[in-house]
Amino acid sequence: MVGPALATETPRPGAVDPRIRTVAYDPDQVVRLTGYLGIQTMLEFAADERIENVSIGDAMGWQVTPNKKANLLFLKPLDRTAVTNMTVVTDRRRYVFELVVAGPKASAKDMAYVVRFLVPAPARVAVIAPPPAPPSAPVARNSAFTLKGDAALQPTRVFDDGVATYFAWPAQADLPAVFVVGADGVEGLANAAVRDGYLVVDQLAPRFILRSGKSSLTVTNAAFSSLSPKGEATR
Incomplete structure (x- = not known):
């Protein structure tokens, strides 16, 4: 999965099994995925988000299927020439992909069975408590x-x-x-x-x-x- 470094993001191979790959979520980055004929790739989104819409440029060249829980998406190329793009919208985020198909002589070392998105934890916002109200002045009930x-x-x-x-x-x-x-x-x-x-x-x-x-x-x-x-x- 090699693509222009400045234009797209390529999932990184896992340390245990290189076919299990991860990519850091960036809303301003296009993720490049390389498919292999006869091989499906599973995209795994965050457990707390659900897929709402999937739009693909070439629906005839790729098979795209979400699971019932709508947090996984299965991709499989159907045509070796099917180079296209895909957008996935969830209830929390938007993902943009570039889909390409490996050539007949492509190395299997770039094959991805799972692509998992790593979503950074939300930054903690320091909440500054308002200063305590000044003490109320005592009420003089008796000055005798x-x-x-x-x-x-x-x-x-x-x-x-x-x-x-x-x-x-x-x-x-x-x-x-x-x-x-x-x-x-x-x-x-x-x-x-x-x-x-x-x-x-x-x-x-x-x-x-x-x-x-x-x-x-x-x-x-x-x-x-x-x-x-x-x-x-x-x-």
Whole structure:
């Protein structure tokens, strides 16, 4: 099966049996097939595609038969002079062939019993996840807080959203330790973390005490009245 290298693609012999040949699928390349009188060649397409249409230039010079599953095509030349072309359309791809017949003195080493198409796997497309939505700003449900103590510790803003208490200071300020004073007057270190520019204490309380060294400042929640039997804050 020798043809013009730049015009057609010739199936490659297999390593185990040269009569089992392969050809890489290229939609822009014509595949040259050489038939031998009295010998049929089977074209094997991808397992996931089905033949929809076969068109051949010289239908009298070649016998063309698909199998029932429509993924195989059997070719056999009927006339030594039957040089023609053939197009196979499947539900996935299009194949274009040049069909020639070997001469009476042609070598049997070029004979192909099976021509199998190798279809490259689809390229993986990197899917870039969109950036996460910026966190929503906390909703201030209560800003009724009073401050008493060292002015150096005074936050620029204090509020709660009904679940957590938020403290804000200028960006260059050192953050104090936050202690929470429960309804029973017991003081303990608050569970606080910096989130989105705020020092957030994940609870409500009647009072907080801010400490830095020997300095302190008391923050009183004026809207906090008592704790319900379930431990929920009530105002």
